Amino acid sequence: MPHSPDPIARLGGAVKRYGELTALDGADLRLQRGELLALLGPNGAGKTTAIGLLLGLIRADAGTVELFGQDPQRIEARRRIGVMLQNAELPPTLRVGELLRLTASYYPAPRALAETAELAGIADLLKRPYAKLSGGQQRRVQFALALCGRPELLFLDEPTVGMDIEARQKLWAAIRQLTSEGCSVLLTTHYLEETEALADRVCVMAHGRMIHEGTVDELRARVAMKRIRCLSALPLEIVKGWPEVSEVRRDEERLYIATADAELVVRRLLDADHHLRELEVHRAGLAEAFTELTRDADEASDNDQREAA
């Protein structure tokens, strides 16, 4: 393994403003060779701006933006990337094969057309005009365009929107195959399931900054909250009185408890109610961790604004 290689894509304290609005507020991001990094965040968090900077579509007002150690606006840097954007209306009258041929012509050493089509699962679509394809098929063609140049780094912006489950899993398999061949991927997605299935590392953005970076497990662990469910006749007031319990509610006989210290609360529950049944303890899912993280960031930013005002 090479020792601490330089990142192949990097944002360092990147700032981008649109008039009054600060879309990126000192964002840092490092993407290492061979990894799949998922960029998460609610709408308006700055994901699109971050991608736009790394693709050289816009210029940062401050900070550094590097792609393979170069300015992304240099074509040499972009010859090593493949791109799948969220919405790009491709020429409707061109056939899929023609679109592939055109896009491949931009690259120094592209894949053979048949190889690209095979990888993206569009071998049967090559002769069809783009406009005649279904939404899911169009996404697959866009994926094929992203990988046809044999890129070292793929930008995938919401790649599986509009795909059915089967198509989605095929695309995931193709992405895994590419990463196993050493291709790095920067993925933005709204599907946390997709992140769990693919990502080595996760970066969560809110309000133009990175608020968390780590593995999927680290992200989950960051939210220590666990959920307990059980059937019990214990009065709500008693459970509420325990200091470890942060939230409790009852739905008929079923108790729902949120706590950071599940072991202790379970012990108390079992002591207090010998007839307790159907005890379940869950760790917070990625979705809950994500919600929690961004809610914290929202509160922090609200506080900032109040202090500033």
Added chain:
Amino acid sequence: METFMPVTKLATTSAMPRSRVIGAYLEEARSECLRYMRAPGFMLPIMLFPAMFYLLFGVLMAKSNGPDAARYLLASYGVFGVMSPGLFGFGVSLALERDGGLLTFKRALPMPPGAYLLGKMLMAMVAATVVILSLLVMALLLGHVTLAPVQIVALLFTGALGVLPFCALGMFVGTLIKGQGAPGMLQLIYLPMSFMSGLWFPLPMLPKFLQQIAPVWPSYHLDQLALAAVGMKQGPLLPHVLTLCGFAVGFLLLAARRLRRNG
């Protein structure tokens, strides 16, 4: 220690042989032509309007106005026909592609700089040539216009190159307006400008004021060149050529500036 780094790989993958770069320009131009030739909604109005006008006014109704009317109108309807692939082919497609995200996608890709614009330019030149050809066929076969081969070549040449200032103007409008608003705006430029340059009725038939301001319009200058090509005008041509070049470069610079700033 450097030997552990995949340096050699980094150095080779982004170098692009010149032949492949030229290939990319050609592919872009080929795709651009293909996609519009296949879009009847785009090609038909461009081909049909000038042809219809010429057939009506230049061939059927001009018989009473003497043999020179068909020749005169061949030049001016030719210019009228050449303007539209420039304005619409360039302007409308740019406006739509800015709106639909295709331009953004292309800018993110390693497309050689200029290939996009060059492709559209070539497409407009091809369309302009086809327009002139269709008028020429009607003039020679139906209008009984006689032209020397050198005059035919000169008119085709005027059309193919004369589309360029209108490409630049269309491109500028395409950077001002996104999406579906562009065709309407371009019509507002195209039709009045054609009329005021004397493309529909000869200039001497227009009010004095319009005659005086006609040299403001690029289409007036192209019309003078086209008239000269079919042998209906004497006098120096260079001022007209230079004015058209100035128009083209001016609008190209304005448009390029807006594109760089606003994408």
